[in-house]
Amino acid sequence: METRHLHYFLAVCEELHFTRAAEKLGISQPTLSQQIRVLEGELNMPLFDRIGKKTALTEAGRLLKAYASRMIQDERNAKSAIDELRSDCRGTIRLGVLPSDLDYRLTPLLIQFHADFPNIRLQVFASTQIQQEVLDNKLDIGITLQGPRDILLIEEDLGREPYHFIIRKDHPYASLQTMELSALQHTPLVMYPRHFLGRELVENVCREAGFTLEPIMETGSATSLLQLVRSGIGGTVQPRSLVEHMENSGLSSIPIVNTAPYRELKLIYRGDRYISRATHTFIDCLRKFLRDDLLTARNSENQELEET
Structure with missing residues (x-):
């Protein structure tokens, strides 16, 4: 079993399409198909089911994929280790x-x-x-x-880091030294969308406290999020370090006490x-x-x- 056959096989596994896999490998589609047939002949088992234009792994294909991935990774590891013998912290x-x-x-x-x-x-x-x-x-x-x-x-x-309530310095809450988690129910918020890990982390703590967040605006960009807070649209719940590493941010960071979210x-x-x-x-x-x-x-x- 040659290493190049395994590379060809894994490319088809990733694309589940012979033409796209061939383009990715820089070879022709007939050449790729012929090499896969050689591998199937050596194993005496079909590796792919070809149903019309669709390609799917057979049971033998799924088994080989697991072993082939480890074999290719071992090859890369060996090359990396040997390359380091010639390098000086490169x-x-x-x-x-x-x-x-x-x-x-x-x-x-x-x-x-x-x-x-x-x-x-x-x-x-x-x-x-x-x-x-x-x-x-x-x-x-x-x-x-x-x-x-x-x-x-x-x-x-x-390390473990608490989340704070972050608002503009002229926000009514800016003078608070600490705040309760429940106060988030009564203030406009801008947050990441729900599928973001940080948002889900905060949501889980709020759900345990008996409420859910209802942001008036959501964005997937940290830069955009803080610009929205600076504009006065609302506050946000983020790690304290987000503000600490900003110069002249114009923002205040208020610790959340008792049931504070942390990451x-x-x-x-x-x-x-x-x-x-x-x-x-x-x-x-x-x-x-x-x-x-x-x-x-x-x-x-x-x-x-x-x-x-």
Whole structure:
């Protein structure tokens, strides 16, 4: 069984269409079909059902897909490990982060990391589907919120952070030192749409308290969300760090007491992927950055509470 046959096979698995898979591979459709027939002949089992224009995996195809994916990943891991023998802390890291963290929190880390390790290429993608993209090998590592566990993923805790009520400085609530969760029922809100992890996290806490949020406006962009708050349309519920990392924001951040929502940040990566030295270097920098960031936030919040 040749490796190229497995690459061809997995391309058809992904597309479930021979012509599209051939275009993706850069070969002709008849050549791809012939190579798949060679693989089927070697295994003496059909791998695809071809029903009209539709293509579907057979039971044998589904079984081979699981093993082929691991074999191809092992091949990539071996090449990556050997490449590192020739490098001096070089390489490429594909990192997935939540849009708000990329816009307002992690940029200082990215700047410092490049200054310290200019030979490492860092590709950063804002996404709300980080876990799936790590599973699909589109990302090497991801920074996301606590979600459903997957046996293929390694998870590392990066810290716990409370959500605050964020409003314009001239809002009637701006003078409050703290507020109850129930007050969210009686003030206009702008929020992320419901399918966003952060929105669902806040909604779950509100539901447990006996009410649901009814925002007057929703947007999937962190930048747009805060612009709407600045314009006076309403307040929002977001991690405190969102405002702390903004200069001259014109916004106030009010702690929510008792049943406050909070988020747990996770670092995730596939357990069967080779983690390069460059990636380990970035992870070490990330841990220190978030540890210092969360400590600064806690000290600031404790100082504010003491002053009140």
